[in-house]
Amino acid sequence: MGKVEYVAALKDAVGRLLSAGAKRVTLVHHNDADGLSSAAVLTEALSRKGFELERIPLERVHPPINERIHEAFAGRPIIYVDLGGRAGPVIAEINRGRSLTLIVDHHLAEDAGDPTVLNLSTELFGISGEKEISAATAAWLFALVLDEENRDLAYLGVIGAIGDSHERGGKLIGENRETLLEAVSRGDVRVEEVDGRESYHLTKFGVEIPLKPFAKSLTTLGAAGYAMGGPDLGVRTCLSGPTAEYEKKLAELETLKRERFEQMITRLKEEGLSQTRYVQWFTVGKGFAPMGVKMVGEFCMEIRDLDFVDPGKYIAGFQDMPTEIPGLGHFDWDLVKISMRVPSPLEKKIVAGERPGLAWLLPEAAVKVGGTIDACHDYAAASLIPRGREEELIRAMDELVEERLR
Numbered sequence: 001m002g003k004v005e006y007v008a009a010l011k012d013a014v015g016r017l018l019s020a021g022a023k024r025v026t027l028v029h030h031n032d033a034d035g036l037s038s039a040a041v042l043t044e045a046l047s048r049k050g051f052e053l054e055r056i057p058l059e060r061v062h063p064p065i066n067e068r069i070h071e072a073f074a075g076r077p078i079i080y081v082d083l084g085g086r087a088g089p090v091i092a093e094i095n096r097g098r099s100l101t102l103i104v105d106h107h108l109a110e111d112a113g114d115p116t117v118l119n120l121s122t123e124l125f126g127i128s129g130e131k132e133i134s135a136a137t138a139a140w141l142f143a144l145v146l147d148e149e150n151r152d153l154a155y156l157g158v159i160g161a162i163g164d165s166h167e168r169g170g171k172l173i174g175e176n177r178e179t180l181l182e183a184v185s186r187g188d189v190r191v192e193e194v195d196g197r198e199s200y201h202l203t204k205f206g207v208e209i210p211l212k213p214f215a216k217s218l219t220t221l222g223a224a225g226y227a228m229g230g231p232d233l234g235v236r237t238c239l240s241g242p243t244a245e246y247e248k249k250l251a252e253l254e255t256l257k258r259e260r261f262e263q264m265i266t267r268l269k270e271e272g273l274s275q276t277r278y279v280q281w282f283t284v285g286k287g288f289a290p291m292g293v294k295m296v297g298e299f300c301m302e303i304r305d306l307d308f309v310d311p312g313k314y315i316a317g318f319q320d321m322p323t324e325i326p327g328l329g330h331f332d333w334d335l336v337k338i339s340m341r342v343p344s345p346l347e348k349k350i351v352a353g354e355r356p357g358l359a360w361l362l363p364e365a366a367v368k369v370g371g372t373i374d375a376c377h378d379y380a381a382a383s384l385i386p387r388g389r390e391e392e393l394i395r396a397m398d399e400l401v402e403e404r405l406r
Contacts, residue, residue, distance in 0.1 A: 033163025132174025136160025205241030226292030
């Protein structure tokens, strides 16, 4: 399995979409930089083909959320991008054959086992979503199958890859590399090499923009601004470039984020993190509101190498899951979101195979406490679990690590 088989699957999916005869499509996408750039690729490509789109940004895939989407848009094609791969069977069960559903993803995945739900996660085709392909690059390949004129959207695949830190080894590789070379040939991206490591600069919009901070700004818009129109602004910024509106909203969100993060860092320095043998963890409750729940993961990433964090233990943060989801309304649940990251020394052990990655660890533990899982990587993972089962989840992870090391 590889790119040939993946492109063949994309051709089948595009053929199914075009033959469905529908002109309205619901696009469900993640709210980080890769999710926003993925949504931008598909928004532009499908619009050029005459489709009308309704975009729904999601922080997490969760059965009640999927139920509401598939009820509200039954009979209309639904496309998930940068999420949904692991939840393929659940989505198929919820869909019940009502809508052609395409999952364009790059995370670990399960085949949906349903002819109406096509799981196009690259991981099912042997293309690593950890380092070789971003969701935005996968979306670009989908767009190319839809119409070759979409080749000009290659720069969005590069944004997604940088947003997901696929250059951590020093440069983009695999399908991300092919997308990068296309963007460079069009004058949309410039590559700079220093001491064997590459940095990337977006030149698409007439000024040179360093891509790493730009991708971080998109995640801030989509995550900190999740309930404040940030994802829509992020998609528009991907397609049209930074504007005064972007600069103003970003400044507001950065100020809010910095204020809440500094408060939490002060608290953790004073109180410390809760500790078990392999995991260190904390709870923010509603402390990051009104920002979205992806912010607890961003916070874990920010503190992962600070001096009060144990460099050898997994980091877990819990944040209350709001009952109001933008665009979908109120939900009656009592959930917390767990986000996990790893300190740099532990990341090296995961790369070397000396410790299990989060893509295995968190899902295995989450299912033991009634959690739902999707879109996990080895170095960044998340789940929704029922409130009150946090310590049970931590114990389960300790036991799993112990078993794996034995």
